[in-house]
Amino acid sequence: MADLFSSDEPEKAPPGRPLADRLRPKNLGEVVGQEHLTGPDGALTRLIDSGSLGSMIFWGPPGTGKTTVARLLAGETNLAFEQISAVFSGVADLKK
Template sequence: MADLFADEEFPSRAPEAPPANAPLADRLRPKTLDEVVGQEHLTGPDGAIGRMVAAGRLASMILWGPPGTGKTTIARLLAGAVGLRFVAISAVFSGVADLKKVFAEARTAARAGQQTLLFVDEIHRFNRAQQDGFL
């Protein structure tokens, strides 16, 4: 029987267990912020990120580091911890039309009571037109 209360337009982004044949990185990826190793001074209860999560509100932030250090994972976990819809785009592969689509979807979701966390990978690669669209 179908779930009558399921939100098909804005489905939950809660992490699901990866299949047994998923890449090792996917299987070992943290499922909660408590499982994240390192940066306790930020993610712990007294850290800036920990306090934001406890308050249920996130500020804009930049996560910086080399590839594979968990920036996207942390952003996804933050969204889940405070009940936000998570959307990730790549500045390398996204154009102004993609940004407009993401923003329109976020506005629609907001009208339905669901706020969005937008994660922009490689944000420094936005060209001027993309930057203008973002602002």
């Protein structure tokens, strides 16, 4: 992908799918920004390559790509992804 709005392949998603879903990166290489984490020498890339990806908590403002990066990591490592929102979950949910 040359830029955020162009694609090398035709869009195959159903037309009713939200724009955010259609533009969401499909691998870590497509994540824009955070090169120190997702670039070729980035921390997350090195963890994936080493095969020692442990538990992680991503924290930050809404819409910054935390869930997207977590899903990409789970997909690239075949590990489970458990999504919990601090807004909707309590301490009991976190202790499960």
